[in-house]
Amino acid sequence: MSVRSDVLRVLADPLRAQIVELLAHESLCTCHLVEETGASQTNVSNHLRLLRQAGLVSAEPAGRYTYYRLNADVLKDLAAELSGLADIADERADTRRPCS
Amino acid sequence: MSVRSDVLRVLADPLRAQIVELLAHESLCTCHLVEETGASQTNVSNHLRLLRQAGLVSAEPAGRYTYYRLNADVLKDLAAELSGLADIADERADTRRPCS
DNA sequence: GTGATCTATCATCATCGCGTGATGTCAGTG
DNA sequence: CACTGACATCACGCGATGATGATAGATCAC
Numbered sequence A, B: 001m002s003v004r005s006d007v008l009r010v011l012a013d014p015l016r017a018q019i020v021e022l023l024a025h026e027s028l029c030t031c032h033l034v035e036e037t038g039a040s041q042t043n044v045s046n047h048l049r050l051l052r053q054a055g056l057v058s059a060e061p062a063g064r065y066t067y068y069r070l071n072a073d074v075l076k077d078l079a080a081e082l083s084g085l086a087d088i089a090d091e092r093a094d095t096r097r098p099c100s
Numbered sequence C: 001g002t003g004a005t006c007t008a009t010c011a012t013c014a015t016c017g018c019g020t021g022a023t024g025t026c027a028g029t030g
Numbered sequence D: 001c002a003c004t005g006a007c008a009t010c011a012c013g014c015g016a017t018g019a020t021g022a023t024a025g026a027t028c029a030c
Helices: A006-009 A012-026 A030-035 A041-053 A072-089 B006-009 B012-027 B030-037 B041-053 B072-093
Strands: A057-062 A065-070 B057-062 B065-068
Touching: A006 A012, A006 A072, A006 B012, A012 A030, A012 A041, A012 A065, A012 B006, A012 B072, A030 A041, A030 A065, A041 A057, A065 B006, A065 B072, A072 B012, A072 B065, A072 B072, B006 B012, B006 B030, B006 B041, B006 B072, B012 B030, B012 B041, B012 B065, B030 B041, B030 B065, B041 B057, B041 B065
Parallel strands: none
Antiparallel strands: A057 A065, B057 B065
8 A cells, every 4th residue: 555656756757747748638649749848859758768667658659650648547546545645644633643 | 737746756755655654644753753664863854854845744843852744735636636637638538639 | 772750779978866974953851 | 050862954975867969770751
């Protein structure tokens, strides 16, 4: 029941977060992401690799293009974990362990 | 409507994530967190500083002890943002922008 | 075939962040 | 008062990570 810190770490980068937001609205190929973010092609490709390895996005080759789509499930699982922690904290907001 | 990447970045560290999980169940002082995590006092204190700056936890001085409690609201906001992105992705799962 | 385009990988460099040790501060105790 | 304990802050070394340039592969147009 520990937090998926690997997904968190991947999401923590600003450029990767931007890519995830863009992919949430529509599937895009690398060239689109390069245009939208203003980052270099190499940089975008490197970050896409990390996003792929974390399972956050899926690559769909189409000819010489590669379309990427967001895996919403991973995002939902993470949101559920965080929300669950917040709920636990709400229930036991007053609990305080005494110091020895 | 951009993702709170500052909170994400703070949560991405394993030790900080562990601290957040511990604080979700009860308020603890620094000495407790040092015991539970096995990390050094300096290290815990440094991470608590970042958690404080991000608004994730609040410090409550009590004599020479300092109790920390989790701010569940920040966690809920983040969970809502991530969940919202996932919902958008679900709605437009088929949308694919053509390459020029 | 040649050339152009899109993308991924590799190697390198610069920067950032974590962990540690030393030091300082404040509260309680004798 | 001096002394101890609980935390915080500062400064530094080092490993991790992001950005860049060069290169390679793969596909399409001609």
